[in-house]
Amino acid sequence: MTIELGPLEPEPFMLALGLTLLFLITWTLGCSLLPRIERVKAERWDATEGRTERADAIRAEAEAAHDAGRQELAQARHEAARIRQEYAEQGAAAVATARAEGVHDRDRLVTATQVRIAADQAEAAGQLRQDIGELAVALAGRVVGEPVHTVATDRRTVDRFFGSR
Template structure:
């Protein structure tokens, strides 16, 4: 071979050894290094995409839990409102019962007081009649100048006077 390469004049043995080394390195890269690089890249991609998928799964799980929490919270608020309503109704019933009991007690006390007043009035009227009668007889005796109590008692003058009124 007589190829003119200019100032570069490689020796054919060096050229063959260089080409053999080049192809050997190319073969080693293709067989050993590149598959490892591809495997590492695949692992990285899997780790990244796997994390994204796990993150998406965790996000969906968190959203599901959040929805369940909000539902439970809404249920708890509804139950609290129902309990408040029941308590208000019970309170109103207790107040009404207490008011009714108070009215009954008031009516009972008023009736007892009226009965006591009527008894006291009757006793006062009897006592007053008796006292007025005695005073009237005594006054009449003073006016006449002698005792008229025997005549008044015999004729029931004072009693007739009060009966006429």
Template sequence: MNIELGPLRPDPSMLALGLAQLFLLMFALGVVLLPRIERVRAQRWDATEGRVERAEAVRAEAEATRDAALEEIGAARHEAARIRQEYTEQGTAAITAARAEGIRDRERLLAAGRARIAADRAAAATRLRQDVGGLAVTLAGRVVGEPVHAIAAERRTVDRFFEAH
């Protein structure tokens, strides 16, 4: 295979040297330069798009935390409303019981007061009858001019008068 290349015919030693340099250059690129380029590219990606992804992750976590907090607040509000309702019912029951007890006490006091008034009225009426009877007998004695105590006591005139009226 003898191809005539004319003036482009390479020298085999130069061709071997060129190939050796090419492999050396490729080796240097693969071992030193490409890892450095990849590291810089990863840092740039991390600085730009990586922050966006981290920000999205942080935002998603914050939303989840907020949703959990809102759910917890809702549960706490529900519990507070239940407790308020329970204590309102207990307060209403206590007020009703206190009102009933107060009404019973009032009725008891009124009954005792009425009984005491009735007893006092009866005692006052008895005392008044005695005093009026005594005054009537004394007045009758003054009108007649002599004492009528013995006659009035014997005939029970004053008692019969009060019984009739």
């Protein structure tokens, strides 16, 4: 089966030359131009899509670091609250101890002061009775016009007066 193409029928030499040139051009394109095209396409993809992927990876890493920082901060706050509570308890215990010591010291001072006041009061009362007795004897001596000091001492009048009270 042969097809008659008329004026379009190719010559075998031209057909061979055309096919050779076609393969030569295809080989040249495949060896030099297509790798360059692929490299440019890869660079474009890296410039657009690759940066987006890297940015997403960096963002994910930053979010992970941020979450880790939040967890660490939360742990630090928890630890600070625990330490504050511990020192508040220690402070309350120290205040209670100091208060107990203060109450004990106050009671001791009050007791010692009451004893000293009672002793001073007794001494002052004795001194006052003596002074009142001397003044009463001196006044009685002035009223009577004679010294009654020896009589009052012999009879112990002043002591009896204060003893009845």
